[in-house]
Amino acid sequence: MLKPLRICACLLAAVLLSGMFPCQAAAVSTSATSAILMDVDSGRVLYEQNADAKMLIASTTKILTALVAIEEGDLSATVKVSREAAYTEGSSMYLKEGETVTLETLLYGLLLCSGNDAAVAVAEGVSGSVDKFVDQMNEKAKALGMNHSSFANPNGLDDEKHYSTARDMAILACAAVENETLVRIASTLQITIGGRTMTNHNKLLSYIDGCIGLKTGYTMAAGRTLVSCVERNGQRLVAVTLQDGNDWADHQALYEYGFAAYPISRAAVLGQPLETAEVLGGAEDTVPLVAAESFAWPLAEGEKLTTEVELDQPLTAPLSAGTRVGEAVFRLNGKEVGRVDLLCGAGVAPRLEPALHQLHLALPE
Template sequence: MGKRIAGILLAVLILVFAMPARVGAVSTSATAAILVDADSGRVLYEQNADARMLIASTTKIMTALVAIREGNLSDTVKVSKKAAYTEGSSMYLKVGEELTLETLLYGLMLCSGNDAAVAIAEHVGGSEAGFAKLMNETAAELGMEHTSFANPNGLDHEDHYSTARDMAVLACAAMNNEILARIVSTRTVTIGGRTMTNHNKLLSYMDGCIGLKTGYTQAAGRTLVSCAEQEGQRLVAVTLQDGNDWADHQALYEYGFSTYPSQRLATLGQQLQEAAVQGGAVSTVPLIAADTVSWPTAKGERVETRIELEQPLTAPLTAGNRVGQAVFTWKGQEIGRVDLLCGGNVAPAVESAWNTLKLPG
């Protein structure tokens, strides 16, 4: 499955599996917040998650994602006067300075450089307006239905906004991009004599934090999008307009990992079931999972499995051929599926009998 298609499907799941937190389980100081399982899309906690909000420099997650998709990391970018003189947080670019796109991405995501954002936008999109168009096209592709981008840096603008839910969709897409995931997990880096330190304090203060992005303007307040991993399970937290965001994110992760541990529904190579074979030398054949599927499951919750064969299995059968899918449902809704492969070669019954009767030599 293509990564872009997978991202769209994940966005759909984040929209479908919205749910409130258990009463009294966790709370935040944020105006809007959400906690999502990054791989399944299940929402584990939400608070005003669909309220339209200013998002400040968390915008730069989209800026980086678009730049990586549309640009070339080794491209040389010449810094314009407009980029160098951009207000706000900065990586201190100079007019005429030449850097690679990759270096600018580190300055964007670690230093939160508004100057880097403009330089990237001008290089990749031709202009800030052209780049904003690419940002909005990507948002639409990801299913971010309540989001609008007007600039690459997140400076306040009436046409620049999002929601906690949409930002969770973006964060999941970002963490599924290997290049971007590597950049946002970096605490400090020195490139060309310029040392850049990540503004995301959770990388240092919280075990398991693996990224993403901080933000602040006076109008937006403190905004924070982060991702944490524990025992192979990844969660994404978003808080908007939250003066206690560091502590709130840690509390959200403690709640999520302890209450909704990831349950393995299928493992690559695992036999999920046996299926009857018509006209074969054997009467059944194993059905093997072609991939791994997990789902965050609270105590007492149950996931159902349904086997869907493409057609009745009739010999001859070849090991490794796709024969159907296993469909997983929770509370009557589909939460995932995995291809099923034929677990062995099966000869026709007649051929098997003939081979048994044949005399040697």
């Protein structure tokens, strides 16, 4: 048995050590069969669990349906509801055969009510048939780099040819949140449009500050599926959980972990000086180099970006402000993670003395 004095010494050592090493964000885990947490702007994966397993995805499919429809269709266009659409099984916005609805109304029914009927009506309205629309979905998925996904319908009903992975769905979500129209619809809590009042099924909009959507899903075979996005302090993260009976809590935990463990670090700000460079033959010896665009990267505690300037050629006066002269390359642990163009932050005239000397040489004696 430890003596009281030794116990006190151990406790004191623990207290001192805790002061020396700041608390790090606690590790996270989920109840999901497959899950991922990704930073939107960098694409960096902050957490993953079985993220490349091919899974049924249920109604999270409708993120892709909405994205294709918004890009290819006209929100104000009207769609006549077919019998096939009106009698589609599963969740519904309660369309009636023969009624006329705008594409925008259908998209609210798709993303808020998770209407399988809306998905079919959207597909028929945009592409003329479900089959043609599904072809467009698969083309879009391929273009986004969703290399382990296949889509057989616009609503997510179970099909052996309809599947994705948590990683692919995160890639889709990152693309979807760049579409302002999709975000506007997916983040709406409730709306009355086209004579219908619709309420969003996504409880995270109320549970998590900064949540901007995206989509819930469920079938008996797929279980509960959820894709969401949260924005805080200019940083956006997307979370995906597939076959997760505790998805609301898991998404909350993933975001608390992600924002705490991987805060965004801004390495370059549009229009702000990033480095200085030597100028040959100039009235000024150096010129500030400003970033042509902003660059940020999520960093864990102890990580640091390094910046290397790569000039196209040595800088020689005269130089005009705004001229592109090279790039700043950002690396993490020696691996390149991004680069931005560098511009002259000021004009630099030639040095006066050499210029007068050249003029003197050109004059007759």
